[in-house]
Amino acid sequence: MALRDDGRIHARYLIETPLAPEAVAEVMAGEQSCGTFTRVEGETDALRARARATVVAIEELAPADVPSLPNALFERRNVRGPWRRAHVDLSFPVANVGANLPTLAATVAGNLYDLGEVTGLRLESMHVPASYRQRFELPRLGIAGTRRVTGVAAGALVGTIIKPNVGFSAAETAELVGRLCTAGVDFIKDDEISADPDHAPLAERVPAVMAVVRAHQQRTGKHVMVAFNITDETDAMKRHADLVEREGGSCVMASLNWCGFSAIQTLRRHTGLAVHGHRNGFGAISRHPMLGIGFQAYQTLWRLAGVDHMHVHGLQGKFAQTDEEVIRSAHDCFTPLAQGLDDAVMPAFSSGQWAGTVPATWAAIGRDDLLFMSGGGILAHPGGAAAGVRSIRQAWEAVRGGTSLAEAARGVPELAQALAFFGK
Template structure:
């Protein structure tokens, strides 16, 4: 039996949908815009993409994207299409998989909209790539947190602090009982806060706090850079006793992430900054359900999914679908589960709806103002989030739980 890769798409076209999707299948496998010598029936049987499913699901009054051809008198139709390719076309290669399922097809003039919705991969990919080395279980073990979400935050201001000022903030947060802290994605190795100095300063604080309290705060250091830089930075974090590193996945690219995933002995916190450019136009780009599979397989242990009632443009439904996708196994023998990271304007108010929709506490819940702006200080901010999650998990309304939980009451009172 020939192993095949499958990809689901939402397409928009004024052409006959089957003819348009046949063009896409040819463009992304053995064909081109005209017949060529050598494209024999035998070659097509061996290497051509196949249309596995095609369903008309709607209609558009106007084209979503410019540049598409529009035959006179033709309606603009929406369809769901599934294509498949033989694994032999590319082998178990994530970069070449990306080029196949999300390459030139976005530029075809037959389409005024095209979006990758999902992918399904043969087991050869599981064998070829590390996947998350720590995932949920390893992250919980290193952070010392069970039975509830990890409560986390982000270093703010995003840039401008020195290593010493960053360490001072981490000391405050550690004493407040925080589980997880991350660099902002804008802070990597700037002149005001060099990576090596920041790691050493922060880890002195983290290690000292762990020695005194028995709790080691997980800090995700942003090591984004060229491959050799990331490996060296990872090794420094490991040597200093760190328990997490972070990479901006769109910036370092698939090959960079794969190299880091193979090298890393620490959980990798995958930040998706730039994601909006790939997703915000509803008729173009990627669904996160498809996108996150590339990065989990490459080695991401944590994946950002935004948060409910967030400050960005993403809907709550999309956020929950993204988080569920991260928690859904990719292969029977290698689940490749990643821990979803909820952030962006998160406070004590979102946990009940988050838990009700996701049905899991296997997540990192990162809040900035929700911790730092609490009227009774950061320790009360951390405690208020734990109290909110406890109420959510027990099915108790926040206002009821707040009657005998002062930190939560203060946060709900509009003072945080």
Template sequence: MTRIFATYDIETPVGLAHAADVLAGEQSTGTFVKLASETDELRARSAARVENIRTTSSSNAPSLPSRKTGNTYERGLVTVSWPLNTVGTSLPTLMSTIAGNLFELAEISAIRLTAVQLPKEFGRDNPGPQFGAEGTRAFMGGHTGPLIGTIIKPSVGLRPSETAELVKALVDAGIDFIKDDELQANGPDCPFGERLSAVMRVINDHAEKSGKRVIYAANITDEIDQMWRNLDLMQSVGAFCAMVCLQSVGLSGVRAVRNHSEALIHGHRAGWGLLSRSPDIGVSFDVMQKLWRLAGADHLHVNGLGNKFTESDEVVAESARSVRRPTTSDHSLNDAAMPVFSSGQTIWQIAPSRKVVGNDDFIFCAGGGIMSHPGGPGQGVTALRAAAEAARDGVSLDEMTRQSPALQIATQFFKRPSSP
């Protein structure tokens, strides 16, 4: 029988074996009392099953508030499986199963979903990325190297005409990729339609004059019917990248965009810290990125090396690698997404980012790393491009500064982060 597997880091005052049984029952055929209809045959066919338990530690106090208490709180990794026939391949149903009521169980004083293994049927029944890295380059006319990108700043406050003025400065500077901030969607002061039309006039004019198609990731995040209208408007003005705040619209929202869309889907993980920041509760990025990709995301934010947030470089590197691995047991399926590095990025992080990915199939978003270059945004882009070329050719930044005055200035102006 084909099964779905999920692994949890669990802490409990009632013993790992008992807590695992409670979890499996709650998330499949059982409840708080024995049911006459829960027969042995039904359980054999439909129940979740505890596959493995490995104790890792114990403590004298709970990591999270817990109604049930004990003298010792045992901690370990528990793997549970479900038959595919009871869950199906619906991503929302999968989430309700592997990340549902189990987070509230009184027998568990800490729980984090760390991994999921999905059978090939999920790849068959869900659309997955429509374009990925190869398709992204095709939209741009065959661009080579990493995509040097930036974010429209200030995040909010600019009117449509002011946004377009900033975009013109950026495309004239040689940028590859521009995205709306996650906070800028369809507010009264900067309506989506007006902003999109103003920006695309600039981008289309630049493409006609230069032959270069710059990607503008327009933030379409909204109710589903409005996102569909936004996609239709994008198509009418030649825009081909829709930015979606993944957690805000949910898996069904991402799937709805994918089903309606002929555009790249740029997945922003705004709010990610809610699921990831605590070691005692939440969901790992490795789990969520699989589901977001299955729903249709082509690009996925993974934070950045030496970032301004809380994640370590090791976590960021693993996230970047994870979006390129298979989502299911079908390893022949080409469903890799393009990792997006952002958050406090400058010329210092581009070589380590390339080393993590192993090639140039990534987007490198620098806000201040471009805008605050002493020579202006154009020199900021030039410096990043030179740093990317140095990384590709295995040349040190010091050596490349002899060929690029913009890079030399950047190495003197931007403080080298302590971590990459």
């Protein structure tokens, strides 16, 4: 769906149904605006003209042999296929929603997934008008601000994750962070399952970690950005963010799907720190091709909440997403949400990343405005963490200069070790 600005919210869906797609599209438009299964008293033509969603376009696709999802209504009525598929474009009046992010999500998604008329429905993409986008939060740091804070003017930001994911005390975590700072990383993040555990509560972990980060900065002039996982209930997240800021930190991380839109908006408005948006659980709402929400629509909603970084997984990584999906997701992060705006967020590549996945990343993305996060690729490097970091930087330097990794490795032992060890 092309970027447009006619003052309305636009959404594209993929549907599957044994009924006429045109009829189902009208049901969708009515259900998500001023209608229901039958016209009611007060639903005048004037009200419908003002408040009803509109079917903009329908593109029928090849049908399916079997339904993608069960449907008790069709089973009761003994309805059989063919199971027709189509793209449906709807537009919604902004006035129906206002600057209300949870209600926007309920409008473009909501009860659509429960419609009896479909055996599959997926929100694939959405676009908002510029005037509407400006009613929501912008990233506080985004790409340029993240580069400024970390002092990385060019090249990908090399990051890593605290490993083991859980189990370290605050002191042990700080010791690891100190070693990673010395190793030369730009960015360190907590794992999504380590927020405020009993064995390393944030009240102890943040001061301990930031003491070594500040000491490293005093020695070298380099500020390493640490994304502390402050996922919690809303008031607690605000307190955690305040602690990070008092200790000189620059970033907090939250598990978007489990905190919810309102909590992330509250956090964004409360703090000037970078908000690192972790999408764990995204597969539950995206992995089935005929159900849920595609990344373009997903990241649109969360960017309206004001996040600065968005996870996209990694190329040739350990998760189920195809490389094509990862590439599209990264480009979605770079694309303005509305015409004339500069509101890009920094994509975070992770999952099975190491020096050997750099060429595919560079070839697909064509720019290095990204977080390239490597856990095992740094911490399990046979030469140690510093050698792991150097191997990734050597890989980026090679591909940006048009040199193959094999050729570059002849003169740099860290990259050669990485290729020999992880390449197996």
